Amino acid sequence: MSRTVTVGLDGSPESLAAADLAAIEAHLRAVPLRVVHAGEQQPYAYAPFAAEAVALPGEDRSARMLHDVEVSLTHRHPGLKITTEQLSGHPVTVLSVAAREAEVLVLGSRGLGRAAGRLFGSVAPAVVGRAEGPVLLVRAGACVAGEHRADTRGPASWARPYRDVVLGLRLPGECAEAVLEFAFDAAARRATGLRVVHGWKAMPSPWVGEGDESAMQPESILTETLRPWREKFPGVEVTEEAVIGRPGSHLADASRDALLVVLGRRRHHVSVGPHLGPVTHEVLQSASAPVAVVPHG
Known part of the structure; x- marks a missing residue:
């Protein structure tokens, strides 16, 4: 198991909340944060942490998303070592492997919905059902947005x-x-x-x-x-x-x-x-x- 916290990113509000929570988790564990995006999963039309996204000439949407999130997390969580990576393969397979390789995998979740007993409508529940390591799920706005603050004495902490x-x-x-x-x-x-x-x-x-x-x-x-x-x-x-x-x-x-x-x-x-x-x-x-x-x- 690598000494990292890993977060799966797709640009959705849930995954952006997961990225913020993953940064806090990495601080708590004193390990680097690894931000990954599965190549077969197209990024959502997302609103980045910053007010304006930074356009990168020649870069695709996935690379731009990873860059924006890395910049924003670096600003919000100073001192945290962050790496980003695009991974090829199906998101469920890629993230299940990531869960096995990390101390904890953090994912955004929309909840399972009424059909969850028959169908997996999102990537997160399917990964949880397969993962060999701990998976931490968070919804947008559930306990991340507005629930932690930047402490002047150190990294972000729970409010x-x-x-x-x-x-x-x-x-x-x-x-x-x-x-x-x-x-x-x-x-x-x-x-x-x-x-x-x-x-x-x-x-x-x-x-x-x-x-x-x-x-x-x-x-x-x-x-x-x-x-x-x-x-x-x-x-x-x-x-x-x-x-x-x-x-x-x-x-x-x-x-x-x-x-x-x-x-x-x-x-x-x-x-x-x-x-x-x-x-x-x-x-x-x-x-x-x-x-x-x-x-x-």
Whole structure:
């Protein structure tokens, strides 16, 4: 895995918001930012960050877009190392590879829409369903525009640091270390708390032996699950919230007061095509905050 944050750019308002958020993420991780555009995807007729686009003689629209965004991000995020690259190939394939090569891939998302269960109407959900690395999705205006500020003491920072990172966790069964590490690390880097929203699936599990009633208690499982991560990240204040009903709806509600929502996605090792569970579908469709989907298993 390369020490970079990568953002996929197509010129849409969502991808421009993603580029800004990716620059912040790169600052938080102290790594370079890589801005990529898939050659088969024509850029939107976009409004660049600056008031006027800079015309580059002899350059195509893709190169001009990458140049404009690089200039704007350099101005908005001084000191950040930024590279741009045009990549050949289908956007979903190209960005899935980029996700595997980066610490995190950032994409703009329009939400999934009502037909998401049958059709992928945009590149982002298809990439999330295939990616081998974490993918961070953001909508235009959701939590980027107006939600962070340039701090005179350093790079851009979140304007509302009291907002928590929210982790959606299903118990028992989803205690993947990659998801937990991503969530705790995200809260630590943002100097904020971690709110663990967990649902309890009361049914037989490989973790639970017959007659083992203590193991059936969600509080004890959650405590043991979080204990090593609390020790590793002692500065992160953790709160726990048990939910009944549809967890996706609870997480969408929690996103209104969150800096970031973190979800896990189990990898599928057979060729079944892109797969997103119902909770991820619902959160991506209606979340107000950026959503990170972390593959595991």
